[in-house]
Amino acid sequence: MKTEQPQIIRLEDYREPAYLVENVELVFDLESESTRVVCAATYYANNTDNAPLVLDGEDLKLLHISLDGRELGENDYSCDNKSLTIPDLPERFELVIETEIDPKGNTQLSGLYQSNGTYCTQCEAQGFRRITYFQDRPDVMATYNVTIIADKASCPVLLSNGNLLEHNDVEDDQHIAVWHDPFPKPSYLFALVAGDLAQVSDTFVTCTGRTVDLHIFIEHGNEDRVDWAMESLKAAMKWDEDRFGLEYDLDLYNIVAVSDFNMGAMENKSLNVFNTKYVLAKSDTATDADYAGIEGVIAHEYFHNWTGNRVTCRDWFQLSLKEGLTVFRDQEFSSDMRSRPCERISNVKVLRAAQFPEDAGPLAHPVRPEQYMAIDNFYTATVYNKGSEVIRMMHTLLGEDNFRKGMDLYFERHDGQAVTCDDFAAAMMDASDIDLTQFKLWYSQAGTPEVTAHWSYDHEAQRFDLTLAQHLAPTPGQNDKQPMHMPISVGLLDLEGMEILSDVLSVSKARETFSFENIESEPVISLNRDFSAPIKLKAAYSRVELAFLMANDSDDFARWEAAQTYGTDLLLDMVKAYQKGQPFKKDEDFIQALRQTLLNDQLDLDFIALCLQLPTEGYLAEQMETIDVVAIHQAREALRRYIAEDLQKDFLRIFRDLRSDKPYSPNAASCGQRALKNTCLSYLAEGDDPACLALITAQYHNANNMTDRMAALSILSNKEADARLEALEDFYTRFKDDALVVDKWLSVQAMSSLPGTLATVQNLMSHEAFSIRNPNKVRSLIGVFAHANPLHYHNEDGSGYAFHTDRILELDKINPQIAARMVAPLGKWRRFDKKRQDLMKAELQRIIATDGLSGDTFEMASKSLG
Known part of the structure; x- marks a missing residue:
């Protein structure tokens, strides 16, 4: 079969739908290989063009079609594979x-499919067309009414969006459930789940006194692993009321966790479907990162109830309208639940690791x-993470009060x-009376702005001048770029480390100078604090100044950034x-600056751990014109x-001080202790001291939580030692039944x-633990x-x-969505040697040439090939 090149869809070609839908009645008669779906919809013309009705459909067997009660014959319509x-x-x-569909044979996991025997849907972005013919x-x-008919024994649980209107037996072995969602929604938010699932329930009382029933459905045996997800859901509901005045609008909220899922989770109205990775957790199976991930993703999908469901996107070009905004909201939630500086640092690390390379390729x-x-293919770091940064910049430029007014006006x-991204920006402008016309270029111009900073101090005039020049490089299809409007947060520190000035500059020109008067002595400047704009900053800091900022900056992000900049500069010299x-x-000065950070008892432990982490090999690669993976690896290891x-004694003392036999807690303080302890352990492992190897091995075997066990296993996985093989074998034996x-x-x-x-990875492909049909x-x-393994991937x-x-x-x-997402590493070919x-x-050519x-x-x- 020859590859058919897909059609290009353009934003400029958007047209309103020729027909709109008033209500949809769906009936599902569930069978593993031959589910029947009846869709009855009331349509009405959206214009006077008398256009034909074009419905999307893929992998469907059409059984019957009738118009106003009249059965249509083959001459009354045309049908193809799309x-x-x-x-x-x-x-x-x-x-x-x-229509008739085959859930069991649906390996794409889009539309209606089965996961471990459970019927499940995934309709975003275009999965509904794999269920029935529709304007997808x-x-x-x-509004949707959904009737589900299924076998009682294999599918005792029958779920869809909205409220349960009816649940009855229809035959000895069959039962029926009828659901109604009173809120109009697009087809991508439709959801259905049916199977034999366990249920954990709780309630939440809203700000107006309504009681909402909360249910989490999981595979049997996992009931003891959803407490954290439930607590995270209730915390998110309370936070959204407090921060944005947004109350949940139904009396029922369901979450279902499935093992086979292309994404992390899906925000279907009142019936969120989750990858088990973002629901299941207990201390002996989930790490601190897993707990944080669950908290953030549970919140993200809940927040979509308003930013995505109640107000949705007009077309898929506007995807960031819901995703960028909701990522900003879940990041703010996590910052309030945990350490705000550490959450900000973590978010920026993700942005730089995934989105900056995307912008540059x-x-x-x-x-x-x-x-x-x-x-x-556009569920990308640009749409999500950079989209979130665009919202954050709006928040910075408008301030909290005006931003909240803008959100209220938007709803x-x-x-x-x-609606569109322009509609959101218009609400923000109208509520604040702040012009965001130029700012909206962040939505339409690709690439990461590079901002060069120069500064000078006039002793006689006691004036400090800062000049910022911005440049946005050409990207595919966009050669000529205009200057962007961005907030740049700055601070000035005197030589005692005291803050002289803190301000947010509104930068909008290709080059502009900002002057600060009455500065009595030459200061050290702190730039782009809290990463106020998603830019690449070029600033001529000396290493002495960077060490000073590491020790004295009152902005924790800027303090961490100074450590990263110093480390990057040093490592590139070593390369x-x-x-x-x-x-x-x-470099003795760098190590001494790290020691001061390590021993600073005024800093949060998780922040210290982040400062001690060197720039990743991937980040260093992005700083090189021609990437040398071997040189980067050798320099970083050295x-x-x-x-x-140099810090062995300090690492050993702190490691011992932070060891604890207390019961596991996922709270921020406990996570910080484990983060610093395990960072110390990873440095102690750099030598070949048998005593350090014994420490690592003991932690692996004696750990009372997965965070510590995995930290030790990760260290051992890079050791040519019998202890590595023993630990890997022990780990699989312990946990082989937990996917x-x-x-x-x-x-x-x-x-x-x-x-x-x-060779290890190739061998694991045939291991019983692996299945290429499972996205996880x-x-x-x-x-x-x-x-994540550039050294061996780029052999x-x-x-x-x-x-x-x-x-x-x-x-x-098997699953084109997952296959397509795997291509990106090959697209970096321009950055390597010939x-x-x-x-x-x-x-890449071999991929394209495949029939x-x-x-x-x-x-x-x-x-990627270009």
């Missing part, structure tokens, strides 16, 4: 369509894309509507030395050894820096190897690329 078209329609009519677009909103696109082939104007065959030089040698924990076991091996890691397994093994013989490409092509036949460039391009390739994967590979 759509069903009906001409000559009245202005208002009822259309009834019966977000600006067609309707062939897949660069604006926060509001202008075109796409497959919308599933007042657009509740129950499908150059390695490439020239010169020995590495130890610096870690220098730090470990989520086994995912950690796969990932830790895929990330190993030891020789032979690719694919991400844990193949995804981690390709994205100079190209074996890593060939293995990766083989898996992409294998996956494309030999690796040729090898990576050859693999029958999906549109999703074709788009990603063709754009």
Whole structure:
């Protein structure tokens, strides 16, 4: 089968739907391989063009179709593998369509499919068309009534959106449930779940005194692993009332966790479907990062109830309208639940690791894309994480009070509507009377602005001048860029470390100078505090100034940033030395600055741990014109050894002080203790001291929580020692029946820096623990190897690329969404030496030349090749 190049969809071609829908009646008769779906919808014309009705449909068997009670014959409509078209329609009519689908055979996990025997839907972005013929677009909103008929024994639980109206037996072995969602919604928010599931319940009393029933449905045996998810849900509901005045609008809220899911979770109105990864947790199976992830994702999907469901996006180009805004909201929630500076640092690390490279490569696109082939490929770091930064900048420019007024106005104007990013910006401008016209370029211009800072001090005039110049490089399809409007937070510190001035500058020109008067002595400047704008900052700091900021800056993000900048500068010098065959030089001042941070008892422990973490190999690679993965790895390992040698006694003392036999708690203070303790342990492991190896091994075997056990296992996974093999074998034996924990076991091996890691990954492909049909397994093994192990993925013989490409092509036949998301590492070919460039391009060409390739994967590979 020859690959059919997908059609390009353009924002400029958007047109309102020819027909709108008043209400939808769905009846599902669930059978594993032959589910029947009856869809009865009331349509009415949205214009006077007498256009045909074009309904989307994929992998459907059409059984019957009737218009206003009249059965249509084959001459009354046309149907192909993508759509069903009906001409000559009245202005208002009822259309009834019966289709048959195969949930068991649906390996794409889009539409209606089965996960471990449970029927489950995933309709965002375009999965509803795999259930029935429909105008599968977000600006067609309707109320839904859903009837589910299923076997009582295999499917005792029958769920859909909204309120349960009826639940009865219909035959000896069958039962029926009828659900009604009173809020109009697009088809992508439709949800159905049916299966044999356990239920954990609680309640939440809203700010107006209503009681909301909360239910979490999971596979039997997992009932003891949902307490944290339930607590996180209730905390999110309370926070949204307090921060934004948003109350939940129904009396029922359901969450279902399934093992096979393409995404992290889905915000379907009142019936959120989650990947088990973001629901299940207890101390012996989940790490601190897992607990934080669950808290954040539970909140994210709940917050969508208003920013995504009650007000949704007009078209998929506006995806960041709901996702960027909701990421900002969940980040703010997590910051209030935990350490605000550490959450900000973590968010920026994610942005730099995923979004900055996206902005700098062939897949660069604006926060509001202008075109796409497959919308599933645009669930990107740009839409989500950079989109969140755009909202954060609005918040900074407007201030909390005006931002809240803007949010209130947005809901007042657009509740129950499908709208655009421009509509959101208009609400913010009208509520605050602040002009955001230029600011909106953040939605339409791709790329990361580079801001160069120069400063000078006039002793006689006691004036400090700061000049900022911004540049936005060309990106695919956008060669000429205009200056962006951004907030740059700055501070001035005197030589005693006292803050002289703190301000937020509104920067809007290609080059502009800001003057600060009555500055009595030459200060040290702190720039882009709290990462107030998502930019690449070029500032000529000396290493002395960076060490000063590490020790004295009152803004914790800027303090961490100084450590990262110093470390990056030092490591890039070491990379150059390695490439020239010169020995590495130890920088005593940097290590001393780290010691001061380590021993500062005024700082949060989790913040200290973050400051002690060197820039990642991936981040260092992004700073190089031509990436040298071997030199980067060798330089970073050498610096870690220098730090470990000089601070060994401090690390050992703090490690011992922080060890605790107290019962596990996921609270921020306890997480901080474990973070610093395990950071100390990782540095202690840099040497070959048998006593340190014994410490690591003892922590692995004696840990009373998964965070400490995984920290030890991660260290051992990079050790050529019997203890590594013993721990890996023990870990699998302990947890082989827990799929989520086994995912950690796969990932830790895929990330190993030891020789032979690719062979290990290849062998794990045939292990009983792995299934290429399960997205979590694919991400844990193949995804981690390709994205998080540059040393072995970029092996100079190209074996890593060939293995990766083989898996992409294998996956494309099973689940094109997951296959397409795996392509990105190959798209960085331009950043490598000529030999690796040729090898990576050859693999992209091999993907494109494959017959029958999906549109999703074709788009990603063709754009990556350029």
